[in-house]
Amino acid sequence: MNQSEMCPRFEKAVDILSKRWVALIVFQLLNGSQRFSEIEAALPNLSGRVLSERLKELELEGVVKRDVIPETPVRIEYSLTDKGKALAPILGEISKWATEWIDPSFLD
Structure with a gap:
């Protein structure tokens, strides 16, 4: 795949993941439903x-997949699809990078 073919896909991926809270929500859902x-x-x-x-x-x-569990009351659970689970290594690497390079004194 050449650069011109990859660029729109890469841009879309970054657009999805860069929305505020998205990466943290996905990271949280890596723990399961x-x-x-x-x-x-x-x-x-x-x-x-x-x-x-x-x-x-x-x-x-x-x-993300939304599952409606037919109980009384109805229960709704969220989980990652295979597409979402595929983000695990990426978020893991970001976590490693943050541990190594983000100075804790700059955190709120």
């Missing part, structure tokens, strides 16, 4: 409204 409230609790600075928007966007992109 979770309910909305579990994701929300794990990312306390993320509002419910934004989490809902991001989950819908990730579902449309085929990164």
Whole structure:
């Protein structure tokens, strides 16, 4: 694949992953299926409204799957698709890079 063919795909991938909270949501879902409230609790600075928007966007992109479990009350769980799970090594490398290169004194 030459540079001109790859560029739009790369740009789209970066566009998806660079949206605020997306990488952290995907990183959280690498732990397995979770309910909305579990994701929300794990990312306390993320509002419910934004989490809902991001989950819908990730579902449309085929990164996240929304499962409705027919119980009383109905339970909804979110999990990564194969496309989402394929991001694990990328996010793992970002995590390693951050550990090595991000100075903790610059964090809030």
